[in-house]
Amino acid sequence: AQRVTQPEKLLSVFKGAPVELKCNYSYSGSPELFWYVQYSRQRLQLLLRHISRESIKGFTADLNKGETSFHLKKPFAQEEDSAMYYCALRPGTYKYIFGTGTRLKVLA
């Protein structure tokens, strides 16, 4: 079955601390993985996709096929990073399969 698991509903960190948002997926083929972010009262927007291998707003994510993970990381959290983060799998078609999301709270 194709599935995305984000085990943490809420993650609280202090400003300046490292952040890791966990994402594990279940898919037998070659996955295409994404992180979407939703800031308060804003729409869902693409943060990054694994094929781009880029860093956006200081966030990176590496696809680990052995562990079937695509964790989102940032070395130093900022208050403006507080948002809802969704990991998504696109298994070779147009459909996204989303995780349940993790709310990140960065405390001053």
Added chain:
Amino acid sequence: NAGVMQNPRHLVRRRGQEARLRCSPMKGHSHVYWYRQLPEEGLKFMVYLQKENIIDESGMPKERFSAEFPKEGPSILRIQQVVRGDSAAYFCASSPVQGNTDTQYFGPGTRLTVL
């Protein structure tokens, strides 16, 4: 480019009424996708449409739900005889080409509450 527009943003209906949700894709986008987010769950794919065509409705409930994307005007997601379990956030996304090669851009969502 104003982005994907959805209206209304909030919709309240009583059980048995009809709900109509509208989605205007980004300019130049001819592919529309609807997702539903039930409380405490992730977004789930419902239907994929191109102009005047339903390409994939495998995520749509078999009854009471329908979607269209006419030649002119927005895409409409229609829920007949709503029940409390239909309360959710409904998101629309659009892409210029089929979304497996391009990013889908999401609208702000419509939050449906069924009393």
